[in-house]
Amino acid sequence: MAKFYLFIGLLTGIFLDSHAQQMIVTQSPNRAITLIIRNTGSGEITYQVRYKNKPVIEPSRLGFVLNKPPLELTRFSIVSADSSQKDETWAPVWGEVSQIRNHYREVAVNLQDKSSSQIALRVRFRLFDDGIGFRYEFPKQTALNHFIVADERTEFRLAANHQTLWMPGDYDSNEYLYNTTKLTEVDAVVAADREKDTALKSIIGPNAVQTPLLFKTADGLYISLYEAALLNYPVMHLQLDKKSLTLTSQLVPDAVGNKAYLQTPAQTPWRTLIISDKATDLLASKLILNLNEPSTISDPSWIKPQKFVGMWWEMHVGKATWEKAGGKHGANTQNVKKYIDFAAKYGFDGVLVEGWNEGWEDWFGNWKEDVFDFVTPYADYNLDSLTAYAQKKGVRLIMHHETSGSVTNYERRMDAAFQFMVAKGINTVKTGYVGRIIPRGEHHDGQWMVNHYQRVAEKAAQYKIMIDSHESAHPTGLHRTYPNWMASEAARGSEFNNAPTLGITPEHTTILPFTRLLGGPMDFTPGLFRFKLNQFESTRKQQVRTTLAKQLALYITLYSPLQMAADLPENYERHLDAFQFIRDVPVDWDDTKVIAAEPADYIVIARKEKKGPNWYVGAITDENSRTLPVKLDFLEPGKTYEAVIYRDAANADWDTNPEAYQIDRKTVTSLTTLSLVLAKGGGCAIQFVRR
Template sequence: MRWITAVALLLVADGPALGADNKFRLQSPDGRTEVDVTVQGEIRYSVSVDGEPLLRDSLADLLVGNMSVAKSARSVSARERSVERLLHPAVPEKFSQIRESYNELTLALNNNFTISFRAFDNGIAYRFNALDGSGNFAVSDELAEIRFVGSGLAYFPEEQGFVSHNERAYLPAPLKELDGQRLASLPLLVDGGAVKVVITESGLRDYPGMWLAGSSGNGLSARFPRRVLQASLKENSDRNQLIERRADYLAQTGGPREFPWRIVAIAREDAELLTNQLSYLLAGEQQLTDADWIRPGKVAWDWWNANNLYGVDFEAGVNTETYKYYIDFAAKYGLEYILLDEGWYRLGNLLQESENIDVQAIIDYGREKNVGVILWVVWETLERQMDEALDRFADWGAAGIKVDFMQRDDQDMVSYYWRVAEQAAKRRLLVNFHGSYKPAGLRRAWPNVLTREGVRGLEHNKWADYITPEHNLTIPFIRMLAGPMDYTPGAMVNAQPDNFHISFARPMSKTSRAHQLAMYVIYESPLQMLADSPSNYLREAASTEFIASVPTVWDETRIVSAKLGDHIITARRAGSDWFIGAMGNGEARRFSFELEFLGDGKYQMTSIGDGVNAARYAGDHSVRSQMVSGDSSVKIALAPGGGWVAKLEKI
């Protein structure tokens, strides 16, 4: 592990026994956020930002059997500490160095449980801990009520139930109109006017994921899927399960253990949500001792474009010749990987290759070209054949796996993710989870887990028309705060709304070409897909060369300008080069910004923007080159659903 650590501890004497005041206050390092905690038969907390109340009398409790952890406590003692350290993540999604700075208050109850609150400059979090001596127990429920002082607008990813791919739109709804029957997955954003908050969790392990429902007034109340005791595959399915019986508890567990962090990320400006790192900082420490073999990169992906190759002398499809062609394409542009998606194995048996596929030959061919091969698998089949299948993949020399269709986050499914991550790491395999819940800390513990879905991405254009520019400008502020998202960008067939049409086998984007290119700079995914056909990319050389040049990990990130649902302009640095991406909503836009972040020196800036006819023909784009410096300003014009990207190479 690569850490530079400086920790300052401030220990405070035990607090008074219950029955006294039992009120505690915690401040963020900058003093602008305050958390007030009261323990008097209940654990209640309130949060104020810049002197203005944000949350009031929010509730935190665990029900262990029939026992409330808060009510059963007869005394409480307090301990405080302050932490300052610099982290060097194995996979730098936003920054190669992350400053961690927080103040922490831990309240020790006399029933072998504690609750810890942390205050950062950009949010607060709390979690319960079961100490050694608490024994084995069932968590029958967890009470987490988040009560806002004022009326707010929730961006609500509404769900129909706990079995879900968590690929939802963020529907604006006044908090006061949400009731307990309306369920949402995380993360979820609440616009409180002066500040925006995103609610999510991290450190999720051996425990169900948290969901939210409406509550009385301006509140949200946690919901959790109960443990699955019996499930079976639906008839004629290798992936979709019928949940036949659930327990009357959330988790069977025991101490000592740490429960997940409940996060309230706070932003005074929308741009702050795009650089918030609380999901990573509150995750468990890295468990992989050797991460040097992990290679982030870009992937030529087959499924979205339905293997639609043209201008070739073989029949395209799920066969060895097609994937060798993908490898040739990847090698030509320096892409690190290709993906073999559904069809390469006989469904239900990972040990039996499909007709016309020779995976070993494909992997060997890729090795000659320095292109790795990632293999798609259905989660349930992998569960049954894990050791044999992963051993075979490793023997073949595969680079990683894409695990799909989990669609749950109950206790056992969450544990499945951790088991896959660990077993894959033992064999030096990368992991991409699809059909998954949001990131919640696993990627820090096991950095071979490079990305995951749990986002309504480009694949939906194959069957729907609701992937709008506004949607694309909402998910980075909410879903991406939780961690990398495998949106799978890169459509080379582009349309405006009036000429967009749905085609499952020959899909298109409902945005401009430059909007698609900008996603490679703005959207974070250390394993980033090229979703379209290699034949289309070869036809569109300027776009493909730009995509190929964009890194998937970054040393530095600057948000030039951003507004939820409206626009994003992001600048990122890798080494001495900078990349800038701009995405706009459904209206034509103009922006001007300075390049002061470049510092000293001259740069050659190559940009791709919307062409003069992009408002009617979304694929129209223009390529320009000019010399710039930190004193330069840039003016850009975006078509409806438009974008702009640039690479700045230091001279």
Template sequence: MIFAMLAAASAFLVQSPDKSIEVQLSTDGSHYTVQRGGEEIIAPSPLGITPANAAGYSDLLPVEARRDHIKRMVPLIATKAASTSEDYNSLVVTYREKTSLHRQISIEVRAYNDGIAFRYLLPKGQAYAIKDELTGYRFAYDPVCEVTDYTSSHENTWRAVPVSQLDSAKTLDMPVVCASASGRTHFAITQSNLAGYTGSAFQARPDGFQVHLTPHPGDAGVAVTSADGLSSAWRVVMMADRAGDLISSHLIGNVATQPVGDFSWVKPGKAAWDWWSGPTAGEKPTMERFKRFIDFAAESGFPYFLIDAGWAYGSTPCCNADPKTDITRPEPNIDMPELVRYANERHVGLLLWVHWQHIAPRIDEVLDTYQKWGIKGIKIDFTERDDQEMVKFFHDMAEATARRHLLLDMHGAYTPAGLERTYPNYITQEGVLGAEYNKFSDRITPAHNVRLAYTRMLLGPMDYTPGGFHNGTPETYKTREIMPMTQTTRGQALAMYVVYDSPLQMVSDDPSAYEGQSGFDFIKTVPTAWDETRFLDGTPETFVALARRKGNTWYVGVMTNADGRSVTLPLTFLGKGAYTAKIWQDGADANSVVSTPKTIRSDGSLSLDVKPAGGAVVVLTPK
């Protein structure tokens, strides 16, 4: 009787708690639709998975439907807010084949006020091999989407393209960010919680996107294997009124596995860094050079110094993992215990760079050595894969470092998918076309920097590595490997520390670049983790203005593309009363900022003149 009632339903409906968003799931589990505010966002789109060595699931009948409503406050550690409200309605529909196989598959759907998520569940007690997913995103209109090509390093530029004009021969990276037909809804399509699964990309179609799973290395016919049951990654669609409103969403983290245990020891902050300003192959490691960066970090109040490539015994130039390199020993002229003692005495923690192929075969031995030395964290580089094996390596490293109270920063990494929520010590990562490219190309344009806030940054922390103080504009920029320039002004250099999410934030230039320089006073004091984040104004094609709160103090950051502009920001996000505003704006040339104080009120507005390729920052303190 219950089975007959389920099968007779025209569709399964899940609404967000505020009823603005709804998902319809077909009774046979073959497709779904998404609406927001009564407008269709995703047209009927396919669902399902493709087994690797068996027939696809077919003739499905619903045999069970379970609903739930969850509402709770979730405390957060070292991120863009102190807490988030997790509020959603869920539906899990279990289907069984009418064929003689009688296989079962469940689809779990969650509807939040800021988006939806769904995943596939296969029952325990059986092994599985999955080749791909049938999951798609179809549109009845032709949205213009911000997209970036999928590459193994996940370091590429973004562009706005109508879906119908995308090249179906190329795959696209996470996320794709689009607007609805009316423009009233902006949405980002991505993934979360890859544990036990694999990464994926989007294949473009004239009417939308198709999920394509990353296969096992050397076996294009298998993407995922599991010995006992299977939970797929979550397919996530974030939604908001404006493109910038997506920035403050916690949806990706909310559908991820939540942390277990005490992570109060995770300490966010800024780090001096010894690689960006020097030669690409790395400078010769010496105690004197490392102590110079430690002294700089201590004098500036930074809690960390990241020692990049070249410190380990037998190190070779970038980028292959030489088997003769031993990352449990420093070069002969480096006394690591003395260096740690010197840094600790100055309240600076040391972070070490390693190649992933050097640490993967001996994780416990390496991390135990670093813990014994007194190292505070590690940066792992050149992973450049997102298959199931590499996803497992990321999770293994997050767990192993957390157990030893070490911070983790992954480079050459696939884009974030919620792992930083599960392990808050996984404090930042790359997977972004960042400032390192200033050393050898002109790809880091002002327009690219603005677009990052509306695209890649939606997914989680990004180790863009800001802080370049040899500033310029696209007209004055020159590519150089040592002491590189930027195509953006000093004002934008400062604004990155407010706009870009990274609880471990690099101060990338050489210490000498900051001596007596305007604006460095702001970098020394700006936080890297926040109690609240609010989007103020802008679009991906023009500028971005964000406000972030730490305690009672608000920080505002504005970054523009190659066009200068006057930006007027409402101050309604402030508490009532008067505030002291300290403003840093672009000065007479690209390497200067002008700092001015003024008094403002929350019922007023703030006007900033931002020069081409420029930016501004404001610190607002209650009077």
């Protein structure tokens, strides 16, 4: 057969050679990224990715193994390939920027199983200037209706033994510290064994890692491997073959070992690669958001970003307990009134109350079906008087629904719980999934739970309720589709500062934006002002490994539309001048500029307030002190600003002097360059007020 060439779209071609090997080549709009799809003579489908002629992914196979019908979908014929392109701009309901450009070229490759099944499968690739996404699609067809996925055979074969930031693969927890090693040095079991503070573990094996995964190549490329639009499908973890440097998808199983139950038409989440030779570009990427569907909420006017305080840190430092038994119940009427007064005095929108409802004495570790009903307060918590008091003060209470992992119980009671919230004037809920999941055998990251999180978001939207989920699967950009699902925990957050062993290292917050936060906002709960945690129990040895100035900067570098001032009111009142920054900093933005960044080292981000002229900058570092120059060319030219600079004092150090800070004021313009001196484990937060 003679070789021939056929255009199917702009910069996309199909080739057939004399060995009947088919090849499709396409490029991103700026031509920096090249995708090569091959169908080998034996019928294997592979894809390959290059960035500016540098290898990113070497030829890697695609396919599935099904349990029902029992067959392998790993050898195909290419039936056809369709190409298209899109360039649009859309406005998020809230976020880091007010406008997002969605610009890509797409190739959809239509395949047919080479065996007698004749099953049709489509693989859809989208190429952006900063990366690619691809997913599998099973069209409606007579050859396949209901089916069960045993395994997904997606491969990512790396070109070299890159430096890698990774966490152990775990079906139930993503609350680990990140490890930085060569890819071949991954040992997930050893890393997990070091983690004594993680309450629930379901480790996959020594060579299993979680997504998101971050690589830095020897020639200066940054590669993020993740997923987008996780719906009706389990989370994708990865199994590593160290000899071939190949990562293969490892889907989370259910109680009987199946991965997904689907019916055509069906599609998987997008598998994503964000690629750049600049670390700052990773933090600025909107690729994952763009791969999600537009909002399902036609009128989102009731969805409001907010800052809140809460009766939460008390339980972590030993001042109070969630349960009423024992005499230290924190969620009592008089104590919550103090938080309402504090919120009203200092301009906060809400007060989170945990431990308000009956059942806390009988929940942890019991794996019990019926613990909470989500509508019955403890006797010492007068919810009606508190909601009236909060309303009078211009503050809303924020509900807490800890499911204790009993998800079937929560689903039975959701309507009643949300109706109860609406009746009490409460429009925001923090959900929790601590412990093993009921039904027994399901995992936090399995298809069953992924569907549950979606049902909660949809049900809450019916009642105009905003969601902040904890212990849920990692976010994958679904806040575009469900903008009432405003934040998730889904990583090691600030509560681990109270952990007795590893806690939170100074570098941890310089890694999260490059990994977990690529998928969506995190409820990290920043704003701690007291760093030795022996305030109420003198035997506590834990110390928060940060400076006070860094805690302020986290409100900029760790984005969330729901931001908590996590510490106790009395600790803020010791530093009211520094607390002013938390009061002033917005939680919704018109623009964001990533000024400087290096994973696990430092981050500097500037953000412009929503519908206002003022800018804010946050700069953080790891355990090393450093000086970072910051050009202020993001400010409006020709205008003068007053910079209010909250910085580490000259003698500040996360270990020896964490509360040492200084506040400076300086007149600046867009032509000014500031030199930010960050202490060990430190940071700097700046407010730019236009005159």
